[in-house]
Amino acid sequence: MTIGIGLLGLGTVGAGVAGILATPSGRHPLVAELDLRRVAVRDLARPRPVELAAELLTTNPEAVIDDPAVDIVVEVMGGLEPARSLILRAIAAGKPVVTANKAVIARYGEEIAAAAAKQGVYVLIEAAVGGGIPIIEPLKQSLGANRIQRVSGIINGTTNYILSRMAAEGAAYSDVLAEAQSLGYAEADPAADVQGGDAADKIAILAGLAYGGSVPRAAIPTEGIDRLEARDVAYAAQLGYVVKLLAVAQAMPSAEAPTSAQTEQLLDVRVHPTLLPKAHPLAGVNGVNNAILVEGDPVGQVMFYGPGAGAGPTASAVVADILNIAGIRQATAGSAKPPLDPLLAAGSWRACRLVDSAETTHRNYVRLRTSDEAGVIGKIGTCFGEAGVSIQSIVQFETQSAGDAEIVVITHDVCEANFRQALAAIEALAGVHTIAACLRTL
Ligand code: NAP
Numbered sequence: 001m002t003i004g005i006g007l008l009g010l011g012t013v014g015a016g017v018a019g020i021l022a023t024p025s026g027r028h029p030l031v032a033e034l035d036l037r038r039v040a041v042r043d044l045a046r047p048r049p050v051e052l053a054a055e056l057l058t059t060n061p062e063a064v065i066d067d068p069a070v071d072i073v074v075e076v077m078g079g080l081e082p083a084r085s086l087i088l089r090a091i092a093a094g095k096p097v098v099t100a101n102k103a104v105i106a107r108y109g110e111e112i113a114a115a116a117a118k119q120g121v122y123v124l125i126e127a128a129v130g131g132g133i134p135i136i137e138p139l140k141q142s143l144g145a146n147r148i149q150r151v152s153g154i155i156n157g158t159t160n161y162i163l164s165r166m167a168a169e170g171a172a173y174s175d176v177l178a179e180a181q182s183l184g185y186a187e188a189d190p191a192a193d194v195q196g197g198d199a200a201d202k203i204a205i206l207a208g209l210a211y212g213g214s215v216p217r218a219a220i221p222t223e224g225i226d227r228l229e230a231r232d233v234a235y236a237a238q239l240g241y242v243v244k245l246l247a248v249a250q251a252m253p254s255a256e257a258p259t260s261a262q263t264e265q266l267l268d269v270r271v272h273p274t275l276l277p278k279a280h281p282l283a284g285v286n287g288v289n290n291a292i293l294v295e296g297d298p299v300g301q302v303m304f305y306g307p308g309a310g311a312g313p314t315a316s317a318v319v320a321d322i323l324n325i326a327g328i329r330q331a332t333a334g335s336a337k338p339p340l341d342p343l344l345a346a347g348s349w350r351a352c353r354l355v356d357s358a359e360t361t362h363r364n365y366v367r368l369r370t371s372d373e374a375g376v377i378g379k380i381g382t383c384f385g386e387a388g389v390s391i392q393s394i395v396q397f398e399t400q401s402a403g404d405a406e407i408v409v410i411t412h413d414v415c416e417a418n419f420r421q422a423l424a425a426i427e428a429l430a431g432v433h434t435i436a437a438c439l440r441t442l
């Protein structure tokens, strides 16, 4: 029994999916049962890396969903609208959906999951986080017994590619971004990558799965690499660190007893460039690769690693989801509705709330531009001390301009509110020109 696939989008990921469907030899036997029946694009005349019969293509995505020959809808067009409405339309038509669209899932995941549960259809999203890395199903299923303490990772391939090249070759940011775009790693608007929004979408999804409740996407503190200076990458290297764009979701102690499944979960969720000690397990993750470290009780630490973006890896995850649905359809042929994804059926079981970031504690890296004169370091140290911020190291670097100094401070774990209080006092010091950079440190 062949299964009709309707593709919304034939760009980087869509072409990767079409390429796999067109070459089933040597893959799982079910791939040969998948038949690409309609494909929506914006521009019919655009050259494509896969050869498809012209009559498959349409500029009307709704026609793909409504086509009775289409059994599974694959949304790989990106953007919020019309992607969200098209996913809901497919669900309303009783058609399972596979999507790689983290922007939609991070914002409308609850609405989509509720519609899917009501209609009794699957919506699978493995490709939305980590490209080719299996992380969604492991979090949903394989690690379900754990109390998850923290999910942290490098979950944007474009920025990791840029940072790796900057660290290894001192490459210029704009050149490397253009390369990441040409390799198909970047979003249609790469601001989502470099400003951290894509990683924030992904950590919202991972946190939602890990902690069993919807995470308010708009409230996630997000900082990208677009203002990161090459000199901070170089200074970090001299001090024994690498800089990575890290996304973190961490359980915080709650006032309520942690025994009830319905307890509100307080979370610290954030995205920011971070100095990692060179020995940290995430520090050696380079290029387009992503890695996600899950820490849970009782499992301990589990790390997922692999290519985080690009046509092949992402299509691998999309087709795996299609195969899961196709396999269930074949196994349950004749029944009115397929069985629900068991965890989706259980619905949201916890409310997640983000902690006020002023209450969180972190280590920090601060670079200050100052006058090169006696007493400046002492006054900076006093400001930190008076705010209760303990310093791990303070180093002065040479600068090009005579009479000036660059001072880099690394703090111990300190409360964010105290740290901000110290920075305000330092900024007001006569010998301090500017706080040039401020990064988190592990
Ligand atoms: P892309 O290369 O920009 O492709 C988008 C495709 O959708 C194009 O074929 C485009 O048509 C089509 N399209 C867009 N809007 C449309 C509309 N209104 N009607 C009909 N067709 C429309 O994007 P991509 O890199 O493949 O990414 C697709 C999705 O996968 C996004 O949600 C992205 O976040 C996600 N994703 C991407 C990667 C990656 O490595 N690239 C990895 C994981 C997830 P034309 O070709 O005619 O313009």
Ligand code: HSE
Pocket (backbone or CB within 6 Å): 128, 129, 130, 131, 155, 156, 157, 158, 159, 185, 186, 187, 193, 198, 308, 309, 310
């Ligand atoms: N633009 C995204 C990235 C694609 O670079 O990670 C994969 O989700």
